Amino acid sequence: MTTAVFDPVAKSDSPFWQEIGVASRGPRLYAQIEKGLPFKTFKTLSTMTGINQQDLSEIVAIASATLQRRNKAGRFSKDESDRIYRLAHLLDSAIELFEGDRDAAKRWISKPIRGLGGARPVDMIGTYAQSEAVFDLIGRLEHGVFS
Numbered sequence: 001m002t003t004a005v006f007d008p009v010a011k012s013d014s015p016f017w018q019e020i021g022v023a024s025r026g027p028r029l030y031a032q033i034e035k036g037l038p039f040k041t042f043k044t045l046s047t048m049t050g051i052n053q054q055d056l057s058e059i060v061a062i063a064s065a066t067l068q069r070r071n072k073a074g075r076f077s078k079d080e081s082d083r084i085y086r087l088a089h090l091l092d093s094a095i096e097l098f099e100g101d102r103d104a105a106k107r108w109i110s111k112p113i114r115g116l117g118g119a120r121p122v123d124m125i126g127t128y129a130q131s132e133a134v135f136d137l138i139g140r141l142e143h144g145v146f147s
Contacts, residue, residue: 020044036075086125093138
């Protein structure tokens with residue numbers, strides 16, 4: 001007997017998540033990260049952010065030689081996939097913050113932000129703690145809380 005897993009997000013992912021080919025949350029996302037995200041997702045994020053693949057690999061802490069191997073293999077490791085997911089989540093959250101304006105979101109994630117101690121949001125996805133600070137700031141900005 002197989003047990004069905006309820007995943008309310010699986011059928012309602014936004015066009016952003018459909019475009020990059022990743023579930024936004026839930027069991028599908030967990031399975032995708034465990035298996036390793038496809039290299040195509042990385043390429044799509046590079047295009048969406050306007051950041052070339054070499055610079056993007058540095059942002060997600062993947063050495064250039066490793067990036068070449070992942071390109072050939074077609075898939076990233078679990079840890080690499082987790083960092084790539086954080087980048088996607090950051091971009092999606094910034095797009096929501098700017099009410100769908102992708103260009104404004106791309107500019108915002110790539111410039112130093114006073115609320116992050118002068119760091120660029122895109123440079124703060126390497127660790128969970130840093131990415132939480134970025135998402136906390138986005139939440140405060142969405143609710144008009146600036147201190």
